[in-house]
Amino acid sequence: MTPVATPRTKTLPAEGGAPLPARATSVQANPSPEPATKVRRTIQYESERVKGFGREVMAVPGCDQLVRCIQCGTCSGTCPLSVYMDHSPRQIMALVRADFKDAVLRSNSIWLCASCYACTVECPREIRITDIMYALKQRAIKERMFPRRFPIPVLAREFTSMVRTKGRITETLLVMRLFMKANLGAVLSSWRQGIGLIRTGRFVLRQERIEHRAELATMLATTDGRSEPAPKHNQEAA
Amino acid sequence: MDDPNWQPRIVAFFCNWCTYTAADLAGVSRIKYAPNIRVIRLMCSGRVDPQFILAALAQGADGVLIGGCHIGDCHYSEGNLKTLRRFQLLKRMLRDMGIEEQRVRLEWISASEGDKVRSVVDDMVGQLRALGPLGMPKRFEDWDRELNGLEAEVNAAQEPAGGAKPEAVHA
Amino acid sequence: MIYSYFPGCSLKGLGRAYEESLLPVMRHLGVELVELEDWNCCGATAYMSVDERKACVLAARNLAIAEKAGPHDLVTPCSACYLVLNKTKHQLHESEPMRATVQRALGTAGLTYGGNTPVRHPLDVLVHDVGLDVVKEKVVRPLKGLKVAPYYGCQVVRPYATFDDAWNPTTMDRLLTALGAEVVDYPLKTKCCGASLTGTLPEAGLRLTYILLKEAIRRGADVVATICPLCQFNLDAYHDKLAKRWGAVRIPTVYITQLMGLAFGLPAEELGLNRCFVPMKPLPAAPEPARA
């Protein structure tokens, strides 16, 4: 039934439900046929730290207050999705500060952030956690470190490409493209909903687009030129 | 004049009770700021005689900072109000002399505002850097030379004989 | 009252019922919404995850077009658009380099960003510009006896709560009261609905939806009122899945503007109410529509 999500074997726990969310740091009973005695080592060696990573993240505009974090956990307590994360937002903050770049960028936490900004307005140290999550997402995409076929970065990528070329989003087409790329089976599982959309007249197959598409593409291309408006990198944006 | 090593120099007059104490607090809190400031302690900003400011500028300061208690908080009730009034007059005078307004600054900094010492000093150093050296001593030299020249001309006109003053005057 | 109007992509697609009800209701109140010419997608949260500078340029293009269009406030009904446009304004205000990047990009199309156009939400306009008294005057069919759970969602009140309280917003509550409806005490009114995840990680996204709907029913609500196209779709479209996974939580979710239209006596079919998966029950003892 669960259309996507990695790992597929695990049922995500319910909010308030009995099972604890499985965490990379905890030794867990494995539901798979592997022997129960199998344990996992979770020590982090000094060599795994990418020195300066934390400072780089904190240098992103809006992320500087991370240095003040006192690990109170308000972010995790507030976050509606922390119960699904492999590292809670608080742990992400600690890992960033401690320069554990891989653990951070490979974590599903940054992709589960739904940008609801609850943590940001609740943080007693005025840390803009949502903005830090954005910075980490950008970094992960830049370094291609997100999990393969993990649907959220794929959505982000498909979304941006549709905007770049058409200027607007047609949600139904976007979702189709997403399902095609991330998980074919899911499209089938959603057929009932598709019928519903058609019935209520909301299934739009005509792509929305703006008139000045070339103009928009040029505009966006300028940002790739770093300091100068260099149209050389244009083909990348096109 | 265009010394590449030029650094702005600020002479500051801080009142004993608020701003001087704030600067002490900045020290105790290890707040870092630009080293271009030289503080002279007075009991009250009301003691700042406009002549002090002119003297500082004339002797090579690029800017002057006066620090006092916030209005209403003066240790001596209202010394800072007097400073404010005097400062406004002085500003007008400086403008007439062609000295940029940013070079002379009056700030209210209370004893607890150590961080404000930093922000004011750093801000002022930045502004002075943008303005460049004031170079009053050089200007005074020019004016002196001009005056001397004029004097010589006048003297020459008065003594058409052209006879140089005898060295004997020295004796 | 004239406002520039940025509908955003959703209002042309899944959320078209929002636009279908917003425009006639606003017109009925004497508010004219002039759609921006050739507006583009605001970038939403997705673009922000990929490239912050491009995201800023995207949003700024719309702001620049709005500035060019005239000195009107810009109204945008979608929460994500509202947040992104406001966030972009903040970013451009805070960061000098970002402003330079954006201006350069806009310059290629002869546009410029001046930062003078306030970005407003219809709720803000309705309560603070139009006024509840005017709304009340237009009510011909008070929603008496209708129990409504006011659901604000996240991005309108957070993090830039300018027109309402971030923790306990009340503008929609007051608007509903003005319509004659009974407002249910709904402590989840600003919780995230998980919309950005239902498409990608349904387990997580739907769970949030389920909690919201379950609590609305537990509080005795007949209907949930929303102000965001994503929230509405999310709360409305997945009832089959929800029922299968955790149990039925069948309750209609409509836009506040649809309820306003009903109260103003506008015909239900013209308010896009037929587009709901879970249909709203007709109002009891509906008199003839007021409009000729």
Next chain:
Amino acid sequence: MHDTSNNGDVRIGFYICHCGHNIASMVDCAAVAEYIGRLPGVAVSRDYKYMCSDPGQALIGQDIRDHGLNRVVVASCSPLLHEHTFRNAVEAGGLNPFFFQMVNIREHDSWVHTDRADATEKAKALAHAAVRRVRFHRALQTTKVPIHPDVLVVGGGIAGIHAALTLANGGKKVFLVEREPSIGGHMAKFDKTFPTLDCAACILTPKMSAVRAHKNITLWTYSDVEKVEGYVGNYTVTVRRRPRYINEELCVGCQECIKACIYKEAKFPDEFNVGLSKRKPIYIPFPQAVPQVVVIDPERCLQIKSGKCKRTCIEACADRQAIDFTQKEETVQIKVGNIILATGFKLFDAKRIPQYGYGRYPNVVTSLELERLVTSSGPTGGELVMRNGGTPRSVGFILCVGSRDFRTNRWCSRTCCMHSMKLAQLVREHTGADVTIFYLDIRAPGKGCEEFYDKSLKDGIQFVRGRVAEVTDWALTPEEEGKLVIRAEDTLAGVVRRIPVDMIVLAVGMEPHADVQQVRRLFNMSCGTEGWFLEKHPKLAPVSTFTDGVFIAGCCQGPKDIPDSIAQAGAAAAEAMALIDRGFIEQEPNTAYVTEEDCSGCKSCVPLCPYTAIGFDDAKQKAVINAALCKGCGTCVAACPSGSIRQHLFEDDEIFSEIEGVLTHG
């Protein structure tokens, strides 16, 4: 060049202090000493590890004798810290102490700069200025002003009470002014005190009665300080006494009038029980109130509001005739030499954090409300009942409410950890309920406090490290139905938890009173940015302020517990007593004076002086300065158009030479 001839042959000794690494790590002290040593008039120039140490001071005296020094300059820390120390050293060496100038190269240089070369250059410039300035110094004498032996104590909480009693026991006359109708402050509302769990009333009430009974203490409750004039040793204070409509001398506290009040039912929120119970318009704040005198609330009393009441209270009082509706506000003027401020704190308003549901959910209470609910003198007689009746079976404590939070108050309120653990133990004792404490860090550094934490753990109190995200009443599971649900991350276990409880206690922090700025101005003091009164030095002068003769004690200086408040109160009393017993104040000789031959008699200085120290001699047509009244601000000096007013210690020559000095170098 300015004329220094009247100062004779100048021989300057210059000393630069390393202050351990404090200065030496950022300033090349030897280089500065070498540079200054080459300046004209400098006879000795040395650098030394600790100038303020005994050998450092002795060095100055030795050099004065060996090298015939007649001027001394020390470059070290702030003059506000050690100017007196070095003046004394100079005097001990046989010179007039005012032949000394200090250079601040620590607070103003080594501590605030990061480049050693820059800092060294700055030190040279500042030292150079002082060397130039000190040439102009002249021998001066301090003046002695007698000190008034009486003391004003403001605030009748535990700190004010202790300070007043200490002074009174030492034979000093004390005026104790309290805003509320009774003394006792916050402590009077507590049930027990941590970490000893001894009864607060048992240790406080004897002290309160002692205040009332002490012949050396004049107690004015229901009163405010309105005006403070003068200076250390000689303050004139105006106190406003609000009418309580009761003659304090005649009332015996029998409370018959309260029974007789026309309001049969108590209707108005009782301040002492933080609104948990009701009182009548005529009331006594609490049973142990001092003074034991009733008070009438003018906002509520029918007679005062409308004049239409049967005045049953007067009937009840009968021939004692203590009730007096004609009472008017009074102002009294007193003279004191010292003032101790112990004005305390205000509790954080928990409504400012709406996520915790205070004011929305009736069973969310503050720590002080719980205190009243568990105390036997409280509204429930010590039975812990919830607002909807019934005994709680589970209680959650949320710590740091309005503390360590950048959106409200950034500071740690210091007592809430211990206070909550104490209340948690009391809750367990009273009800046996499950108690969970949600904390950020347990701060228990006081004597016996860590042991108390250990006892709490052993008592079965659950501790969850994590700041609570929210309190809600919506249920997801059957056991949550009808409960308050706390959602928080258990940061040590690494899981997000939902914990249903019956009652929630918010450990609200301390913050400065709302009127702290007015009070600060009234007493001519400073506040930190947070609003706590600023001490003169955080370590060396923790109860002194920048205004001589004004001391601070207790929570008005910052959050603290009862032992610390009492320690400060004792210290403040001792500081005041030291001044009083010395009998006089030595005034800095920085007064202004008129050089008569230059005065043009324009009178422009006369209105400038806020202390009316400047008079005018009509016969001579010259201004005259009364040195006893002059406070030495120098405003008249700067304003004198003829330059005839001058100021000791801040002569024009001295300041001009300083300006020259700082600009000559670098």
